[in-house]
Amino acid sequence: MAKTKHRDRSWAPAPEALPEGVRVVDDHTHVASVVPFAREMNRQAIERGQAPVPVYGVGELLAQAQAVGVEGVIDVGCELPDLMTAVQMALDHPGVVHAGLAIHPNEAVLHGHRGAAGPDGLPVRYQPWHETSFEDALAQVERLARQYPRQVVTIGETGMDLFRTGTEALEIQREAFRAHIALAKELNLPMQIHDRDAHREVIETLLKDGSPERTVFHSWSGDIETAQIACEHGWYLSFSGTASFKGNAQIRDSAAVVGLDHIMVETDAPYLAPMPYRGRTNAPYMIPYTLRALAEALDLPLVEVAQATRSTTRAVYGV
Ligand SMILES: [Zn+2]
Structure with a gap:
């Protein structure tokens, strides 16, 4: 069969809503980036003669998430111009949007x-x-x-990214990561880690400097052995859509290693949409798809896993 010539730029359908009374939080997302991303998808669709793609605003995206049981999000600003965007979104949507702030490892290099x-x-x-x-x-x-202690609930995403990174950049990233570790401790905030192809370097740095009391690996990408190290140190794993990809059994099986009280769920939107909609624009309403993949890997009811992630989010971020 011929490969599909153009990828589908449309929105994935909404998943089945979580049952009444079961609510979760998307603990790592970039809602502000979903809007321009959808605008670009729409531009490409029109250019190719496909149906236009609706471009939703932040309020609509949050309402869509709430309609399926995602009651809150942590919106992460990790480039200098995005920091205040995340804070402002939290100010505009109190109790629904919380902010995470950091300078992304790839940004630190620049x-x-x-x-x-x-x-x-x-x-x-x-x-x-x-x-x-x-x-x-x-x-x-x-x-x-410091200025917005009620809005800013985590320092992140920080860490290391060795995907196409030279030696000089590696050292800059390590120092930037260490500065974020110190800041998270100083402010007594949890820290969200970005670890791309850098498990060894990230863990070494955490152990050398001492990890903040609440340390979260965002979009967990480690194997079982790495999950065991995380478990030993009480680190938390946040699972994105990648946990639902066919070849990623080790990622989803890591959940059982750290246990229900150390797992959370996220979109990292607009990227990393879960199966069966890999490649589509991601947004917080997609969370239930990832929860389903986790529940299957844990061989537990979806509701139990959803509620576990909700109470972990509260324990880690206080939201
Ligand atoms: Zn992210």
């Missing part, structure tokens, strides 16, 4: 390093805000976290 060679000779796309030094960018994270 700050104040204009002109540095890109890893593996790939072009580096500097933006005007990269003129700001990493120290000043992180100071902005700290300032907002």
Whole structure:
């Protein structure tokens, strides 16, 4: 059979809603980015003669999530211009949106390093805000976290990303990660970790500096052995749509290793849409699909897993 020529840019249908009284939180998402992402999907669809794709605003996206049982989200701003966007969204939707703030590891590499060679000779796309030094960018994270303590509930996403990263960038990332670890401890906030192809480096750094009391691996991508290390140290695992992908049995089986009181669920929207809608635009209303995959891996009722993630979210972030 011929491969589909153009990918489907439309929204995936809403999953079956969680039962009345069962509510969950998407503990890592980028709702602000879903809007322009959908706008781009719509542009591409029209260009290819496909049906237009509706572009929903933040309020509509949150309402769609609530309609299926996702009562809240942690919106993560991890580029300098997005920090206040996340805080403002939390101010605009009290009790529904909470903010996570950090300078993403890939962003940390760009700050104040204009002109540095890109890893593996790939072009580096500097933006005007990269003129700001990493120290000043992180100071902005700290300032907002102190100014909006009710809105900012976590420092993240921070960590290391060794996907196409050279040695120089690795060292910059490690130092940036360490600065975030110190900040999370200083502010007594939980920390969300971005770990892409960097399990060893992330764990080494956490153990060397001492992990914050509540440490969460966002979009968990580790294997069983790594999950055992996480379990030993009381770290939390947050599962995204990747836990539902066919080849990722180790990811979803990690849930059983750390146990129900250490797992959470997220979208990381607009990317990483869960099965059976991999490749579509992701948004918080997709959470129940990922919950289903986790429940199957744990061989537990969906409701039990959903409620476990809800109470873990409360224990970790206080929301
Ligand atoms: Zn993210």
